[in-house]
Amino acid sequence: MPPSSLKTRERLSEVRYEIRGELARRARELEAQGRTLIKLNIGNPGAFGFRAPEHLQRAIADHIADTDPYTHQQGLPEAREAIAAFHKQRGTPNATAERVFIGNGVSELIDLSLRALLNPGDEVLLPSPDYPLWSAATILNDGRPVYYRCLPENGFLPDPDEIEALVSSRTRAIVLINPNNPTGANYPRELLERIVAIAARHGLLLLCDEIYDSVLYDGATFEPIAPLAGEVPCLSFGGLSKVHRACGWRVGWAMLSGDPLQVGDFHHAMDLLGALRLCANVPGQFAVEAALHGPNTIDALCAPGGRLYEARRAVIESVAASRYLELVEPAGALYAFPAVTGAAAEGFDDHRFALELLETENVLVVPGSSFNVAFRNHFRVTLLPQPDELREVFRRIERVLERHAELATGRGTARAALA
Template sequence: MRTIRPSSGLANVRYEIRGDLARRANEMERMGHDIIALNIGNPGVFGFRTPETMRLAMIENLRSSEAYCHQKGIFPAREAVVMQQQSRGVRGVTAEEVYMGNGVSELIDLVLRALLSTDDEVLVPSPDYPLWTAAVNLNRGRAVHYPCRPENGFEPDPKDIEALITSRTRAIVVINPNNPTGAVYSRATLEAIARIAEKHHLVVFSDEIYDQILYDNAEFVPMATLVHGTLCATLSGLSKVYRACGYRVGWVSFSGEVEPAREYLAALDKLSSLRLCSNVPGQWAVQTALGGYQSIYELTRPGGRLFQSRKAILDGVAASKYLQVCAPRGAIYAFIGIKEGVLPEFSDQQFAMDLLQHKHVLLAPGTSFNAPYKTHFRITNLPTSEVIADVFGRVEELLDSYASGAEPATRAPALKMVRS
């Protein structure tokens, strides 16, 4: 039979968060094993609920959701995004500069597809959320990674960024609060990046999906409040702050130098039209979400579930002979590393597979996020603190076996996660 081969355009596309490890975990579950899956930030799986008011807003507007809407989205949703941006000090945004999408994931693809020509370059953080790198490559561009070093708290150095700019550079991606590291960038760093973008006429893509998930009085600074002399695209959505991943509702709003970008926005409008529109029922939840009570703060303050689970991660690392971490100040992850010199042969991919096979815990290796080193892994703080404590016990057992040269022992079934 003739072999059907995939597109060569996928050669440089990686998304290992749902890759071989996740497929092996599915096989093990079908064999009857209980797997603690910490590879994806999916709040609903861990018992978090979308606010009731958002569900009611969808139900009450179902009759208005059966037809296609405008390709940019329904007006109340877009206007709610405008109001949020204005309340944050962003100037010049109207509903015409807001596009609704099937989650931020779809919009990442669309905003890059509308911008890039063959071999155009986009500056992307390393480590990054790998969809950004993948989407650049899929849309004929080249992702150029700027370092966010562990020793600097995973915050980028603007000098490193500017040194990578060439005549082919079209845009810079900022992920703040950061996935996978949990870093929250300082105002000074963001201001420096904004000035670099303006100086070199780069589009700024600011991924702010975790904008209200903050700990220990961390300050979130919206990038659009700092970028004035070039185009700034702010991307966010309902998935994380509002625990509504399955609604598939995201948005991108444009600010800064909008007028010189009208041809680009017209191209984005064309792409939005080609997919007709995004999920209409979910869009009816946006106005209620952004304008209503922000229940996320109950989860992130001391005593709240996300805060306590994050604390359990920090406690687990502190008790370990092998681990270290920059305490995450935002988002729902920690990017944990191996202490220098303690396990010189450590491989994040092998560790992740061994942890799954022998300890029944699934997490994401650091190289999945385009990190140039093999010493880190990402864990989410969505489970309860009890489950996280159990996970760290299993991690320490595996690392002990590495240190002693013994064969890893397989543990008993994992604690069940509380679901509701």
């Protein structure tokens, strides 16, 4: 008898990551056949011609001779000092280098933090829509995701009363993604204060994904949550990937704040898990100080005339001109999350639409349901292409939606004739 196939972890069947999933695999097959695709599935600045700032590149080059050894499991001391100083400027309490953890991107630190926190069956309150890594990491660390809704009719902002109603005896943490991926929502101070109060009342850890903290449009301002949290335990995530356009360098960090007595055991758990993987990528850590305390290179991209601003404008104007789309305008981050409406929305399935768009129009987007929402009439695009390319993308999207609308109208006419 032939050997049976290797069994894999059962909980993997619960994990979804369509950003690099089935549709992305089909896109690679089409590219291998010679098709030219416009891929809007990943927020990867370097793939769209952005470069990490020159002063960051120089910081690594100047220290390349120092990058061969392992460093401390929490990161290079000078990089951690730079991160702590950055947080002190923001008003984060107890911001010291000893409370900073550097990882191979924020993705690794999300996994480590949930592994340090969760026992089997513990619950994590996650936004819906979420960045699906948060759900996956919760599941793979034997936790249970519990979703609080961020509805389009509320500007994709959560309802604090709903969050509190979901707290149970097994709840351990509240996750916030601000500015938000995939929606671009930017959370106001009053909302954050109410969520902090919930965490304080129930003894919960705040896990705050702030990787897009400086990617803001039209005068939006970012409110870091750690200064509002004060003594409430809080882990704030940032990194070089988005604001500094250096995804491939894999440098992220987490700043642990809050009452030292409450966070002590969690700090030791994070330190242990960091030690087990030895250390994060060393060369990229030499760019941290230059990134956080050197010239600002993101604001110009997000201001009128800047590439990200004009890409966002192209999406907003394209949606406004569409017969079948609506959009909550993104206030931050690198994405838009349009909704399909009207005749095209009848019988609409986001995954089927995304596949048709790929097969017939050579455009790759991410179905909205991939971000753990119940509705199936949204999709996510990144704002990283050139503005004219985005306008072309939405012309192709309109063609597909026009076909959907014509089919729906035909079905409606047929039903009326039979009535």
